[in-house]
Amino acid sequence: MKISLGVKLRRGPWGGGNQFAQSLANYLEQRGNQVSFDLSAPDLDLILLMDPRDRGNSAAYRDGDVVRYLRRNPGALVIHRINECDERKGTKGVNQRLEHANLSADYTVFVASWLRELYANQNRINRESIVILNGSDRQIFNPGGYRRWTHREPLAIVTHHWGGNWMKGFDIYSRLDDYVGSQPFSHPIAFTYIGNLPDGFTFRNANYLPPRSGSELADSLRQHHVYVTGSQFEPGSNHQNEGANCGLPLLYRNSGCLPEYCAGFGIEFQTTDFPDRLQEFIDTYDIWVERMPAYPHTSAACCARYVELFETLLDRRAELVRDRSARLSDWERLEWKTQPVRQANRVARKVRRLSSQLARRLPRLTD
Incomplete structure (x- = not known):
């Protein structure tokens, strides 16, 4: 052809x-x-x-x-x-x-x-x-080097986006930034954002890394325990695939394509119940991480x-x-x-x- x-x-x-x-x-x-x-x-x-x-x-x-x-x-x-x-x-x-x-x-x-x-x-x-x-490409985005959460250290949450539009989920990422400062859950959390930001937006407590790709991005994702995506009305995104194929279970918003891609490999949340679902994730992490080798969405x-x-x-x-x-x-x-x-x-x-x-x-x- x-x-x-x-x-x-x-x-x-x-x-x-x-x-x-x-x-x-x-x-x-x-x-x-x-x-x-x-x-x-x-x-x-x-x-x-x-x-x-x-x-x-x-x-x-x-x-x-x-x-x-x-x-x-x-x-x-x-x-x-x-x-x-x-x-x-x-x-x-x-x-x-x-x-x-x-x-x-x-x-x-x-x-x-x-x-x-x-x-x-x-x-x-x-x-x-x-x-x-x-x-996503399993030759790059794979669980090799991923370390499971031992419950002795903060639960490390990560997301990444190329686009810096607010609807990529920054209402949720702002809340995570606040949670890192206040630590309202049963176990401490940490949050890292990788990628571009909306104009004028900065994090106060979260870790920020500039855009990365390929093996450098995959290595960064594997240094965390959980992948979160708060993106709204995603047509058919790939960021959740890259996180999941690196072994990270998913905390994902009920919006756009995300339920179709993520169902069965993490916990879905609404805008109104995000704190409750995050606490549920902390309590059930070990169940979800066992499922990740079966994640099907590969390139x-x-x-x-x-x-x-x-x-x-x-x-x-x-x-x-x-x-x-x-x-x-x-x-x-x-x-x-x-x-x-x-x-x-x-x-x-x-x-x-x-x-x-x-x-x-x-x-x-x-x-």
């Missing part, structure tokens, strides 16, 4: 989409497939559209580029991997934008069942699709499902190509209607970026 993945790979700490693309590319190449990250090859079999929004930081191409490519190579199949929603950061327009882009695709992959239901309930994307859960399992899907879709190529014409016509009508708005948004983003750069330079210019 000749496959294009629509992402610009980055080195070092970056978001989960980058890690997914790297794992999938390696998995495909190890099995004799050809992988690229652009649309230059004239004879691609499959295109995995990952982020069609007008962003330059991670997207290799958008849906308009895919539609133009299909005019040159109509035999290529397009799979749209949806891993985003407005609910995650309180934005507007993301769901609508992905609905538009999805018209360019022959098939859809959602990274969690709740995300598929979200789009279906909004009457945005209701056609044939599949859910493939994300997973190998995830990639195997993608390869299985790719092969199944190629067997249906003639049918899928035949059924796309009306959908592409709908895409072109929407493209024509929304193009002026997107162009205005691009200009506005550029103005904001330039204004921010100028604001940072002004103090130096006036010294």
Whole structure:
């Protein structure tokens, strides 16, 4: 198979989409497939559209580029991997934008069942699709070196995020910061946060580490006992997978994809009952840690499902190509209607970026 993945790979700490693309590319190449990250090859079999929004930081191409490519190579199949929603950061327009882009695709992959239901309930994307859960690389994120809690030292709690948006769970992490100072539980706790922070936010009592990735991140996670995630409306995150595959049982919020990924491997909490659930975790840690070797969400399992899907879709190529014409016509009508708005948004983003750069330079210019 000749496959294009629509992402610009980055080195070092970056978001989960980058890690997914790297794992999938390696998995495909190890099995004799050809992988690229652009649309230059004239004879691609499959295109995995990952982020069609007008962003330059991670997207290799958008849906308009895919539609133009299909005019040159109509035999290529397009799979749209949806891993985003407005609910995650309180934005507007993301769901609508992905609905538009999805018209360019022959098939859809959602990274969690709740995300598929979200789009279906909004009457945005209701056609044939599949859910493939994300997973982390067990060659890096594994329990080798993880030391179980002996109950003689503070229970070491950790989390990590690349994004510094408040909805990543900072209402919960702020409370943990307070708990480290007040120690209201039956046993002392410690808390470490790894990653980016919201603008202006600092911890008073917790340990803070800057963003890490790969083996350095895995080593840091294994120095703790419990992984907590308070993230809200996560489309299909990978951070909990990295913690769990390092052997840490999970304390997770009942929100977004987290129950689907974490159920059976820790304790779920609501915003209102977090202290009670943390105390319950302290009391039952030994039960949960025994379950962690069976945690199923690995990159190998995830990639195997993608390869299985790719092969199944190629067997249906003639049918899928035949059924796309009306959908592409709908895409072109929407493209024509929304193009002026997107162009205005691009200009506005550029103005904001330039204004921010100028604001940072002004103090130096006036010294």
